[in-house]
Amino acid sequence: MVLKPSGSEVVLTSVFAALADPTRRAILARLKDGDATVAELAAPFSMSQPAVSKHLKVLEQAGLISRSQRATARLSHLEAGPLREAVGWLMDYRAYWAESFDRLDDLLDDLKEQS
Amino acid sequence: MKIVAEPGVPQVLIVREFNAPRELLFRAYTEPELVKRWLGPADLELVVNQLDPRHGGRWRWTHYDGDGKGYVFHGLYHGEPTPERIVQTYEFDQAPGTVYLNLITFDEADGVTTLTQNTVFFAVEDRDLYVAGGMERGIRASMQKLDDLVTELAEEAH
Numbered sequence: 001m002v003l004k005p006s007g008s009e010v011v012l013t014s015v016f017a018a019l020a021d022p023t024r025r026a027i028l029a030r031l032k033d034g035d036a037t038v039a040e041l042a043a044p045f046s047m048s049q050p051a052v053s054k055h056l057k058v059l060e061q062a063g064l065i066s067r068s069q070r071a072t073a074r075l076s077h078l079e080a081g082p083l084r085e086a087v088g089w090l091m092d093y094r095a096y097w098a099e100s101f102d103r104l105d106d107l108l109d110d111l112k113e114q115s
Numbered sequence: 116m117k118i119v120a121e122p123g124v125p126q127v128l129i130v131r132e133f134n135a136p137r138e139l140l141f142r143a144y145t146e147p148e149l150v151k152r153w154l155g156p157a158d159l160e161l162v163v164n165q166l167d168p169r170h171g172g173r174w175r176w177t178h179y180d181g182d183g184k185g186y187v188f189h190g191l192y193h194g195e196p197t198p199e200r201i202v203q204t205y206e207f208d209q210a211p212g213t214v215y216l217n218l219i220t221f222d223e224a225d226g227v228t229t230l231t232q233n234t235v236f237f238a239v240e241d242r243d244l245y246v247a248g249g250m251e252r253g254i255r256a257s258m259q260k261l262d263d264l265v266t267e268l269a270e271e272a273h
Contacts, residue, residue, distance in 0.1 A: 101153075
């Protein structure tokens with residue numbers, strides 16, 4: 001495991017804080033299918049548009065989404081970069097231990113046969 | 116394998132079950148020639164430089180990548196390591212003073228051992244820096260992995 005030079009770790013903390021909320025994760029999952037207005041994002045939830053707007057603000061500050069104006073509606077757009085980094089964070093750490101423990105399974109089988 | 120890394124908490128928890136008695140897991144953790152057979156990803160070679168599993172004993176190992184570059188980790192055992200629990204400090208050679216603490220417990224029931232690895236850092240930043248390190252191995256996430264992440268985080272939230 002290699003230590004990464006400074007830079008991304010502060011961003012990662014805010015990304016993970018943003019991802020901690022199930023509503024915000026659902027919003028991100030919805031935005032994978034394309035940009036959406038606040039009204040469209042609020043529809044699946046029993047939640048007011050201002051409440052959804054608050055979640056969008058957290059996601060925007062973490063860099064996970066960007067927002068643009070189209071006619072009278074404000075569109076939210078998924079920003080893949082920080083999310084990729086967060087996914088990479090978890091995936092590599094998971095991979096390190098998942099790979100190690102899979103190898104440990106094999107070793108334990110060998111040891112069981114010997115004993 | 117379950118992995119929990121909550122936002123704002125300087126801790127990572129991993130839980131994994133093994134179909135083996137804990138005495139064998141203890142051997143796999145404390146005998147150098149066994150440790151090198153499983154610890155670390157398959158594409159890195161592990162050299163165990165020192166491993167002295169007793170209270171105050173030292174451990175030191177090096178992961179070598181394909182270019183021969185070595186990454187050294189070292190620390191101490193605290194308390195007598197047993198098949199029930201191992202407590203050790205960790206330090207990456209290139210970041211002296213950024214120490215973290217590892218508690219590994221082995222709980223056996225009906226021939227299945229549940230391993231819990233509880234890693235505690237000084238600060239959330241230290242944790243994120245440590246675990247972000249693996250990113251340099253160059254895995255680029257696809258959007259498929261986003262699906263996995265969202266699913267995984269949702270599961271862990273329950």
